[in-house]
Amino acid sequence: MSPVRRRRIYKWELDSAARTRKASVRDAWEQITPEWLFLGSFAALILIGALGLRFVPFFYAGENRPLGIVDALFTATSAVCVTGLIVVDTATYFSIWGKLWLLLLIQVGGLGIITFTTVLIAAMGGRPSLRQEAITSGTREAVPTIDYRGLTRHVILFTLGFELIGFLVLAALWVPRFGPIRGVGHAAFHSVSAFCNAGFSTFSDSMVRFQTWPLTLVTIMGLIVVGGLGFLTLEEMYTFVKARRARRGFRMSLHSKIVLVMTALLVLSGWLFFALLEWGNTLSGMSTGAKLINALFMSVTPRTAGFNNINYVQATVGANFLTILLMFIGGAPGSTAGGLKVTTVALPGLLAWSRIRGQGVTSFLKRTVPEETIQRAVGLIVLGFALVTGCILLVVISEGSSPDRFLDYMFESVSAFDTVGLSRDTTPGLGAFGKLVMVVLMFLGRVGLPTVASALTVAAYRPLGEFRYAQEDVVIG
Numbered sequence: 001m002s003p004v005r006r007r008r009i010y011k012w013e014l015d016s017a018a019r020t021r022k023a024s025v026r027d028a029w030e031q032i033t034p035e036w037l038f039l040g041s042f043a044a045l046i047l048i049g050a051l052g053l054r055f056v057p058f059f060y061a062g063e064n065r066p067l068g069i070v071d072a073l074f075t076a077t078s079a080v081c082v083t084g085l086i087v088v089d090t091a092t093y094f095s096i097w098g099k100l101w102l103l104l105l106i107q108v109g110g111l112g113i114i115t116f117t118t119v120l121i122a123a124m125g126g127r128p129s130l131r132q133e134a135i136t137s138g139t140r141e142a143v144p145t146i147d148y149r150g151l152t153r154h155v156i157l158f159t160l161g162f163e164l165i166g167f168l169v170l171a172a173l174w175v176p177r178f179g180p181i182r183g184v185g186h187a188a189f190h191s192v193s194a195f196c197n198a199g200f201s202t203f204s205d206s207m208v209r210f211q212t213w214p215l216t217l218v219t220i221m222g223l224i225v226v227g228g229l230g231f232l233t234l235e236e237m238y239t240f241v242k243a244r245r246a247r248r249g250f251r252m253s254l255h256s257k258i259v260l261v262m263t264a265l266l267v268l269s270g271w272l273f274f275a276l277l278e279w280g281n282t283l284s285g286m287s288t289g290a291k292l293i294n295a296l297f298m299s300v301t302p303r304t305a306g307f308n309n310i311n312y313v314q315a316t317v318g319a320n321f322l323t324i325l326l327m328f329i330g331g332a333p334g335s336t337a338g339g340l341k342v343t344t345v346a347l348p349g350l351l352a353w354s355r356i357r358g359q360g361v362t363s364f365l366k367r368t369v370p371e372e373t374i375q376r377a378v379g380l381i382v383l384g385f386a387l388v389t390g391c392i393l394l395v396v397i398s399e400g401s402s403p404d405r406f407l408d409y410m411f412e413s414v415s416a417f418d419t420v421g422l423s424r425d426t427t428p429g430l431g432a433f434g435k436l437v438m439v440v441l442m443f444l445g446r447v448g449l450p451t452v453a454s455a456l457t458v459a460a461y462r463p464l465g466e467f468r469y470a471q472e473d474v475v476i477g
Helices: 003-030 034-055 069-080 096-111 113-123 130-136 148-178 180-195 214-229 231-245 254-278 288-300 317-329 342-356 371-399 403-417 432-447 449-460
Strands: 362-364 367-369
Touching: 034 069, 034 096, 034 432, 034 449, 069 096, 069 432, 096 148, 096 180, 148 180, 148 214, 148 231, 180 214, 214 231, 214 254, 214 288, 231 254, 254 288, 254 317, 254 342, 254 362, 288 317, 317 403, 342 362, 342 371, 367 371, 371 403, 371 432, 371 449, 403 432, 432 449
Parallel strands: none
Antiparallel strands: 362 367
């Protein structure tokens, strides 16, 4: 055989092997379900964030040493999962580059990597893959009126638009006090952190210093509420306004109606109770107007935002317990907020109300909710309660402290799972095991129990056809 022919055969064999390897990689990639890809994207971002915090020395101010591996993992998870729990003071421990690193993790984590990359692909003229559309459009059945391909673009527009408005207002308020450079920096950081419901602050006392600054508190509250409504609801509200201007009919979905009603109900009822509980305690010494604004802020910030305008260690037990309840509920599905979500909590309540009235189905605003959806909501509440309760037990055992710290650990665990970030000054004192428990809670709270359950269910699914065991009743009550 001639040397030329041998070289051609050898080159053909190399090309064939390369094609085989590419096909194997492609087949392996296609085996990854959208749920596992979603989980993996957050895990990868957390790992990148933790490595940066651990090994990049100029992320830290002055002579501050880089965080240890556990603290770096904790801080990165808190930023990516838009939680806000901290082991060191963000304002003084990190340099400007470290704060920008945290801000980047918050922004990408708040939007979600898949949404972020999907929009980038669309912006460059490409078409998102079916897998990306499956992840970003998983609620198509619940909100069929939305153009989901347009939604991925509007996510970025909504985010940048509201963050820009918040930045301009905060800059106008803070530049006269802190100077142009610091004022602009604080405004940019807080506008992103507030809209993403992250709770990270470049002030050591968060919002406590602004108790008598009503415009600042109102701006932060506005960003928190809008970010917690969810992009699905924002898109429907945007479409509704356009339809009204064009004098066209548009029916908002039941999902968005429940989100809006529950948000208003929780904020207003929390406002009333916080005012009653803290009027003569942490709010004492303020004017009546300041008391009302700060009580409203206390009702809004547990919706997974994490900015504190009071010291929760000094708050009454009733106020702390109410905060725990609001944190556990959280914001809306498809938002930057965490928690069980307002729709998940609303559906069992609507079920109970329908049964009290003797109705066989669950209805709200002239619409019937599918029984399967009700069952999933109840299951998520039970699963979330069991998970948080088990983690509280682990933290209490691992810390081995006195019984009077139980409220602190309960508060901290709920805050972690619901990606809130409020704390009773407990985080820095946790041991390594306690911090790792919080990391797991923050991750599961951000990606959502339905996603985790779906990923595990798909992996364990085995078709059984029409097979079903014999039915047998159980006594309850």
